[in-house]
Amino acid sequence: MDLTAIRFVKVLPADQLRDGELLPVEIDGTPVVLVRHRGEFFATANNCTHQDYPLSEAGFDARDGVLVCAWHQACFDVRTGAAVLPPATEPVETFATRVDADGWVQIALSGSLAR
Ligand code: FES
Structure with a gap:
């Protein structure tokens, strides 16, 4: 995926989510889960x-x-979205993330988040 052509949205400062925590966020009305792993x-x-x-x-x-x-x-690999344990068989959609120079986590507006 060419991330240079994709817009990102700031979500929260990276230090506000600890390892193993997950956080529901809504991006333009679309519910997303952010996980630190x-x-x-x-x-x-x-x-x-x-x-x-x-x-x-x-x-x-x-x-x-x-x-x-x-x-x-059902279990989903958070890195790939793959359904690794039934009863789910279809993967869950994933979105790229990055941490910007100010230390904020950003989520890519790709796939169903693209507008
Ligand atoms: S395993 Fe998630 S809704 Fe059934």
Whole structure:
């Protein structure tokens, strides 16, 4: 993905999210989950691809780097969005992130966030 052509939106200062924490954010009305994992930030759509439960209410398993849906325990790799444990079989959408010079986490306005 060519990130130079993509716009980003500032979300929060990087030091306000600890490792293993997740945060629901809404970007232009689209719900997104931001996760800090081993010092890096990852963003996914906030909808389980099984039956649409909000992944912001998921647990985060830092050992495997997966969001664990609170409804039927489907697991999604936060780095790739891949559904790694059923009942979900479809991946969850992911969005690139970066930390800017001011230390703010930014999320790429790509895919369903592109306007
Ligand atoms: S809604 Fe997430 S596993 Fe069923």
